Amino acid sequence: MTTTSDDLVLGIDSSTQSVKALLVRAADGSLVDERTTAHPDGTEVDPRAWLEALDAVTADLLPRAAAVAVGAQQHGMVALDATETAVHPALLWNDVRSADAAGQLIQEWGGPQATADAVGSLLVASFTATKLRWLRDFEPERAERVRRVLLPHDLLTWHLGGRADDPTTDRGDASGTGYFSPADDAWRPDLAADALGHEFALPRVAAPAEVVGRTSTGALVAPGTGDNMAAALGLGLRPGDVAVSIGTSGVASAVAGAACADPSGEVAGFCDATGAFLPLVCTLNAARVLDTTARLLGTDHEGLASLALSAPAGAGGLTLLPYLDGERTPNRPDAHGTLHGLTTATGPEHLARAAVEGLLCSLADAVDRLVEVTGLEVGRIVLVGGGARSQAVRELAPAVFGRSVVVPGDAQYVALGAARQAAWALSGADTAPAWSLPDPLTFDAEPTPHVREAYARLRDRTDDWSS
Ligand SMILES: Nc1ncnc2c1ncn2[C@@H]1O[C@H](COP(=O)(O)OP(=O)(O)O)[C@@H](O)[C@H]1O
Numbered sequence: 001m002t003t004t005s006d007d008l009v010l011g012i013d014s015s016t017q018s019v020k021a022l023l024v025r026a027a028d029g030s031l032v033d034e035r036t037t038a039h040p041d042g043t044e045v046d047p048r049a050w051l052e053a054l055d056a057v058t059a060d061l062l063p064r065a066a067a068v069a070v071g072a073q074q075h076g077m078v079a080l081d082a083t084e085t086a087v088h089p090a091l092l093w094n095d096v097r098s099a100d101a102a103g104q105l106i107q108e109w110g111g112p113q114a115t116a117d118a119v120g121s122l123l124v125a126s127f128t129a130t131k132l133r134w135l136r137d138f139e140p141e142r143a144e145r146v147r148r149v150l151l152p153h154d155l156l157t158w159h160l161g162g163r164a165d166d167p168t169t170d171r172g173d174a175s176g177t178g179y180f181s182p183a184d185d186a187w188r189p190d191l192a193a194d195a196l197g198h199e200f201a202l203p204r205v206a207a208p209a210e211v212v213g214r215t216s217t218g219a220l221v222a223p224g225t226g227d228n229m230a231a232a233l234g235l236g237l238r239p240g241d242v243a244v245s246i247g248t249s250g251v252a253s254a255v256a257g258a259a260c261a262d263p264s265g266e267v268a269g270f271c272d273a274t275g276a277f278l279p280l281v282c283t284l285n286a287a288r289v290l291d292t293t294a295r296l297l298g299t300d301h302e303g304l305a306s307l308a309l310s311a312p313a314g315a316g317g318l319t320l321l322p323y324l325d326g327e328r329t330p331n332r333p334d335a336h337g338t339l340h341g342l343t344t345a346t347g348p349e350h351l352a353r354a355a356v357e358g359l360l361c362s363l364a365d366a367v368d369r370l371v372e373v374t375g376l377e378v379g380r381i382v383l384v385g386g387g388a389r390s391q392a393v394r395e396l397a398p399a400v401f402g403r404s405v406v407v408p409g410d411a412q413y414v415a416l417g418a419a420r421q422a423a424w425a426l427s428g429a430d431t432a433p434a435w436s437l438p439d440p441l442t443f444d445a446e447p448t449p450h451v452r453e454a455y456a457r458l459r460d461r462t463d464d465w466s467s
């Protein structure tokens with residue numbers, strides 16, 4: 001297969017809040033067209049809603065594409081019966097009802113180190129295995145009917161190929177199930193069956209740029225991957241780059257040459273979409289911390305950013321611990337947000353500043369853990385995701401992180417990474433095409449260590465609060 005200068009490829013990002021589709025030129029990744037539409041709210045979703053949204057955004061783009069690939073939110077449990085119908089709405093990565101199941105499985109699998117050695121990560125409620133165990137314990141009749149379990153990107157990829165062949169996944173997304181071994185590059189069907197209580201079919205793990213199907217419009221279907229793996233591909237992460245993403249989730253990740261197995265559970269030992277690894281720290285509360293604070297202050301994102309930038313560093317002593325909907329890092333599934341330091345002098349600008357600083361401190365903790373566990377030497381921090389559009393986030397991030405931060409051009413990097421994988425599959429080459437990205441903006445600021453110190457005190461003081 002060879003690409004021509006006219007070939008277009010379609011990259012999909014089916015993430016928590018929306019689906020985005022980018023039509024780009026296979027030769028250089030330049031944008032031709034794009035569409036987006038919202039996903040339903042909530043931490044459980046009928047997977048048919050994703051298929052309808054996918055069909056809507058691709059309707060007039062797919063006929064123009066020579067290849068397509070999907071990057072999607074990781075971990076979601078799509079449990080299908082013998083008729084390939086979901087037995088239960090898909091439980092998403094940010095649904096914390098399976099927190100106790102995570103604890104049970106870790107114990108049954110020999111404790112934290114043995115679990116991390118087996119599946120690359122210590123289980124928390126996000127992982128698919130824990131959701132299957134929850135289904136077994138709380139919905140036993142539905143659990144018994146499960147014959148196949150897919151991840152969101154597996155389902156969408158299968159749908160694009162008209163379900164002509166058996167479904168596939170890739171090692172990046174498979175590594176977020178809790179029943180795949182990144183070190184051995186293989187499923188652990190024994191652990192999968194153990195989680196659900198009986199055996200079920202697992203999707204075949206496709207090679208990084210394999211063609212796994214063909215759409216009704218004739219486009220090649222590439223394997224797709226998890227959204228964080230697709231973002232790494234879209235950003236073309238280099239050694240030393242730490243990607244910090246502010247989407248629904250907050251993520252710090254880096255491409256690595258070796259698997260990791262962190263028994264603390266803070267660093268997930270994922271695979272990437274190219275054959276390497278993607279150690280990653282994920283928080284449950286990121287862009288929505290800004291959304292919620294803007295709503296409380298009766299303003300929009302621009303208003304929130306202006307208010308935050310008008311307040312002093314440290315927000316006049318106000319500190320926000322942003323664990324609004326339970327937290328994964330640190331592992332506090334029952335937590336809520338905590339606001340400390342209110343006085344009669346507190347104004348809207350202090351709350352806005354505390355929200356941006358609290359969000360950035362939680363991400364700085366994530367970067368610290370990534371560095372401590374992997375020994376990575378940080379070269380650049382690359383800030384992406386919807387929250388990285390905020391001017392306040394851009395200007396305050398270098399102060400909180402204590403180092404320069406680069407913000408690449410305003411592209412959808414998950415969808416771009418999926419498009420790059422599609423172009424790779426189309427080319428049949430050994431490596432992904434080298435697309436050049438626009439020059440990033442660099443932000444610098446005087447470090448504000450006192451902001452992180454106040455945050456760390458509040459974080460540690462609330463360690464044993466359950467809500
Ligand atoms: N200018 C902005 N400032 C702050 N947050 C923003 C801005 N623009 C978008 N967002 C927020 O970013 C989030 C969407 O980001 P995105 O990376 O697409 O998330 P996801 O991939 O999880 O669906 C939403 O919560 C949205 O409100």
Ligand SMILES: O=C(CO)[C@@H](O)[C@H](O)COP(=O)(O)O
Nearest residue numbers: 015016073074093247248249
């Ligand atoms: O659970 C994780 C990573 O382990 C999340 O990063 C999800 O993959 C969802 O991502 P967004 O919708 O926030 O992009």
